[in-house]
Amino acid sequence: DQQVKQNSPSLSVQEGRISILNCDYTNSMFDYFLWYKKYPAEGPTFLISISSIKDKNEDGRFTVFLNKSAKHLSLHIVPSQPGDSAVYFCAASAGAGGTSYGKLTFGQGTILTVHP
Amino acid sequence: GAGVSQSPRYKVAKRGQDVALRCDPISGHVSLFWYQQALGQGPEFLTYFQNEAQLDKSGLPSDRFFAERPEGSVSTLKIQRTQQEDSAVYLCASSLLGGNSYEQYFGPGTRLTVT
Numbered sequence: 001d002q003q004v005k006q007n008s009p010s011l012s013v014q015e016g017r018i019s020i021l022n023c024d025y026t027n028s029m030f031d032y033f034l035w036y037k038k039y040p041a042e043g044p045t046f047l048i049s050i051s052s053i054k055d056k057n058e059d060g061r062f063t064v065f066l067n068k069s070a071k072h073l074s075l076h077i078v079p080s081q082p083g084d085s086a087v088y089f090c091a092a093s094a095g096a097g098g099t100s101y102g103k104l105t106f107g108q109g110t111i112l113t114v115h116p
Numbered sequence: 117g118a119g120v121s122q123s124p125r126y127k128v129a130k131r132g133q134d135v136a137l138r139c140d141p142i143s144g145h146v147s148l149f150w151y152q153q154a155l156g157q158g159p160e161f162l163t164y165f166q167n168e169a170q171l172d173k174s175g176l177p178s179d180r181f182f183a184e185r186p187e188g189s190v191s192t193l194k195i196q197r198t199q200q201e202d203s204a205v206y207l208c209a210s211s212l213l214g215g216n217s218y219e220q221y222f223g224p225g226t227r228l229t230v231t
Contacts, residue, residue: 043207044207101172
């Protein structure tokens with residue numbers, strides 16, 4: 001079963017506009033959520049994260065929102081830049097201090113293309 | 117280097133061959149994870165080491181898959197008698213703390229193609 005889902009395989013936006021990437025999860029044990037960015041032939045790179053005790057975390061152009069009741073999170077990028085074009089993965093973890101050891105469950109990814 | 121490195125970057129194996137994939141984590145990182153990423157999918161957890169101890173191998177798809185980290189630094193993922201369904205990118209990630217840090221640093225991966 002897919003515990004983390006990114007239902008949009010791709011997203012295309014114009015430079016300077018907002019990009020919104022969405023992610024849904026089913027496992028209520030998840031307590032930490034991360035977004036990773038991946039360029040071709042490279043490994044995923046950590047972008048931003050949020051703990052389940054928060055509903056928003058902001059870092060420069062990137063903001064992650066968490067709606068626990070809906071089991072939904074989103075990544076907002078504003079303004080979008082052509083260099084943001086990459087695959088974005090949502091990931092979730094259930095208690096790094098426990099027996100899950102912080103292992104990550106990933107969504108399928110969303111390909112973001114930002115046009116100049 | 118400062119990051120996680122993996123070798124080889126690309127590996128082509130004939131069905132039935134054994135392969136060994138190497139991961140050099142960031143120096144001092146206690147935790148090491150292996151993930152498998154099939155084409156068009158997100159990475160999927162395979163196994164976890166805390167120092168030299170393999171604490172979770174629940175994601176290994178079959179007993180043909182074996183991982184080790186004998187001295188608590190470099191790790192090797194071995195796949196015996198490779199099958200076509202093993203074709204994927206194998207990612208290694210490390211993190212600083214022993215199971216208390218969520219942020220993982222990934223290597224570039226090894227792309228395995230089984231023909």
